[in-house]
Amino acid sequence: MQPLFIGSHLAADFLNTAFEPYGEHVEVIGDGKALLEWVQAASVMDAEQSARFARKLGVKGLDAAAAEVRKLREWARAWLSRWRTAPGRDYSAELRHLNELLEGLNVRHEVTRTKEGLERLTHFEIESADEMLAVLASAIGDLVTEEDPGLLKSCSGDGCTLWFLDRTKAHRRMFCSAAGCGNRAKVAAFRERQRDQ
Template identity: 35%
Template sequence: MNATPQTGEKKLVEPRMIADHPVLDFLNTVAVADGEKVDFFESDGDVEGWLQQAGFVISPRPKLRPGELLETARAVRETIRDAIERKKAGKPLLPGPLNELLAKSSSHLELSQHRGKGLELKRSWQSGTAEQALGPLVEAAAELLSTGDFELVRPCEDKTCILWFYDRTKSHHRRWCSMSTCGNRFKVAAFRERRRASGA
C-alpha cells in the first residue's frame, strides 16, 4: 500500500479499486501500510464516499446518528470478511450473520420507463437505516459467496499484504493485488536474490 510524505509524516492514499469485485474492494478498505493495519474508514463520510465510488449510491440519505454508518460498515465488513475467508479455506460457511444482515436489507424490483429504450427492470433498495444503506453491498456479498468461482477469489501472495482480488485475467495466473506495489516488490526482491546468488 502506497504512502506519500507530507509535512514530515506519511499520509495514506485512498483505497484503490483493484480487486475486480466491489465486495473484495470493500474488504480492502483495511490494508497494511508500513507494517501496520490501516482502516480507510474513519468517518461516515469515508464510508459514503467509498460506496459512491463503488457504485452503491445511498438514496435517499438516511438520518443517522453521527458515526452510525461507520460503525455498521465496519461490522458488516468483518462479517463479510469472515464468510469470504471461511469459504476460501474450505470451511463450512456460517450463514446466520449474513442472513441477519440480508433480513435487515429491504429491496424490491421496480419497473422504469426510459425514453426510446422501453421498460427496464431494476432492484431498488430502501435506505432508512445504516443496514439498509449497506444492503446492496450485503446482497452482492451473498451473491459472490453463492455463485462466485472461489478458485479465482484470492488473497495477494505477498505475505505482508492482506488485500484480496478476483482473478479475471485470461490465464487466471494473477498473483498480486497490484503489480505496481506487491508484484513490483517481489520482482525487485527476486532480482536482488539472483544478483546475490551469482556473486554480483
C-alpha cells in the first residue's frame, strides 16, 4: 500500500497511516519494515538514518517500535478528534502523556548558510523507539500549538476516514483529494441533478 500524503501536516499524515476506504481497514504501519518505509516517505528519516535505526533495533525491535507507533497514532486520533471540536476543554491528562513522550526528543541544531543568509536547521536524532515516538509526538505538539483546531478536518467523502489540515485561503477544503473523493462527490451530485430533472 502506497502511503498517502494528503494531510498537509505530518500529524495528519500520521493519522492517515490507518484508514478505511470503502469500509476495508488499511494499515500502513503493519510491521517494522513498513514503519521504516513510512518514516522515509514522510521525510522523518533519511535512508542512512533509517538503515542505522534498523541495524540497531533488529527485526523484533522494529516490529515492537511499529506497535508502539500504532498505539500512539490511535491515542492521537482519539484526542485530536475531541480537540478539533472542543479545543477549550481541559486536556491535562493528554498533555501529560504528550509531554512524557516529548521527553524522549533528541534534537541537534545546526546553523548553516543558505541563499537567504544564516539559518538554523533542526535535526532529529532517532536511534531508539522512544526517540521515534518523540518525533511523532512533536508533530502532534506542533499541530495543537500552531494550528487552528477547526481546520483539522476529516474528509467529507462518503465513507472516507482520511484527515487533513485545511491550508486553503478560504478554508473551504472538504475532501482528501479533488481527484478522489472530491470527484466522486461531484459525480454523485451530477447524477442526483439528472435524476431530479
